[in-house]
Amino acid sequence: MKRELEEGSPETLPAIRTVSLLEWATMYLDHAQAKFIGKTYSEKRMAFRLLLQSFSPDAEVAGLHKGEILAHFSRQAQNRSGHAANKDRKNLVAAWNWGVEHIPGFPEQNPFLTDRFAEDRIPRPVPTxxxxxxxxxxxxxxxxxxxxxxxxxxxxxxxxxxxxxxxxxxxxxxxxxxxxxxxxxxxxxxxxxxxxxxxxxxxxxxxxxxxxxxxxxxxxxxxxxxxxxxxxxxxxxxxxxxxxxxxxxxxxxxxxxxxxxxxxxxxxxxxxxxxxxxxxxxxxxxxxxxxxxxxxx
Missing domain, CATH: 1.10.443.10 (Intergrase catalytic core)
Structure with a gap:
């Protein structure tokens, strides 16, 4: 038993739980609401709302896989636009980095750092x-x-x-x-x-x-x-x-x-x-x- 404890046997070490997606989203959005203007906060809230439609709110953040995240963004690019998917990506990358800095035990590897999507941006009309x-x-x-x-x-x-x-x-x-x-x-x-x-x-x-x-x-x-x-x-x-x-x-x-x-x-x-x-x-x-x-x- 002593040898197993010293060597870290899987049967004897308790599992380490990370926060759930909903817990992470709640903590970050509370921070964002106090820090950012209303428009920016609404964009971040929408990014999390769509994310929680693709993944279970009770799932642990440590279980997120980059391939699954890319598939989520791909659906957003197809259903909305590449610009919208990239905006969600930017907000969720920032939210994950905030979690690394402020939530104990939060995974450091950011699964939201996926490839960006092509954007067909319409130029903003500028009057003469x-x-x-x-x-x-x-x-x-x-x-x-x-x-x-x-x-x-x-x-x-x-x-x-x-x-x-x-x-x-x-x-x-x-x-x-x-x-x-x-x-x-x-x-x-x-x-x-x-x-x-x-x-x-x-x-x-x-x-x-x-x-x-x-x-x-x-x-x-x-x-x-x-x-x-x-x-x-x-x-x-x-x-x-x-x-x-x-x-x-x-x-x-x-x-x-x-x-x-x-x-x-x-x-x-x-x-x-x-x-x-x-x-x-x-x-x-x-x-x-x-x-x-x-x-x-």
Whole structure:
């Protein structure tokens, strides 16, 4: 008996149990809900929901096999899209790495590191300046026109303008404070951006005739907008422009800055990217490529 214990005989060593898929999912999603914005948390929750449809919630994480995981992602790619499968893969890889770091006895080998799937990405519509101003002029209220101007002149993300407070607008210093969670650690951070002369004049006039804590309250509720799904689409149709979204305006802002020969570092500051490569993706380097092909003429 002593010799068997020293040699680790299988008959005498107790089995070591790892956490179940449901336990792992619950712990990670509790963490994700506290750390990430709602959209990111919803993506992670959906990835786990689909995973638990393919595997028993009571199954142990140690029993997951890379081949079975690949088959799961393959079904997602076929039923949804390669982009959706890759997004689930990214979120589950991150969840597994979190488990390795925070759950005792969690297996280190990550079974979700499978091959990625081909993606047929549809380019995000980016308006021209003429299309933007046509839509701006088609807006039915001065508040809506100012909101669109903020998106263009501040290169803002959707929620940053929806949740803008009066205290975030410093008319004396001619600057606006924008809050975001688009950071690696998920923390709420802010940046002050200067206002253009046109934006400053419009904002001064707007705040003089409005009350309440919000700069752009929903007229029906007095609270910030949560979503305006069809608003911009209706304006585009009214103006006779191809449809684009609020994030398309952010891309337009970057293009205007580059055409004006603003330095890439200044563009990065205005877009508030922590990584310069992210800014470069916005820029697309079209102007430098256009100059390069002039050698063929």
């Amino acid at each position: 300046e003429q299309e933007f101003w046509a839509v701006h002029d088609a807006a039915g209220s001065a508040q809506d026109r100012l909101m669109l101007l903020c998106y263009l002149h501040l290169a803002a993300r959707r929620s940053e303008i929806f949740h803008l407070r009066r205290e975030d607008v410093d008319l004396d210093r001619r600057q606006v404070r924008l809050f975001t969670r688009k950071r690696k650690d998920g923390s709420m951070q802010f940046d002050w951006l200067p206002m253009s002369d046109r934006l400053h004049a419009a904002m001064t006039e707007h705040l003089a005739i409005t009350s309440g804590p919000w700069v752009f309250p929903d007229p029906q509720t007095g609270e910030p907008y949560i979503a305006r799904q069809h608003w911009l689409g209706r304006l585009c149709r009214r103006a006779g422009a191809k449809e684009f979204g609020l994030h398309g305006i952010r891309h337009l802002s970057a293009s205007i800055l580059i055409r004006a020969k603003v330095s890439l570092l200044d563009v990065q500051t205005i877009l508030r990217h922590t990584n310069l490569t992210t800014t470069q993706r916005y820029v697309h380097r079209l102007e430098s490529v256009r100059k390069a092909i002039e050698v063929f003429e």
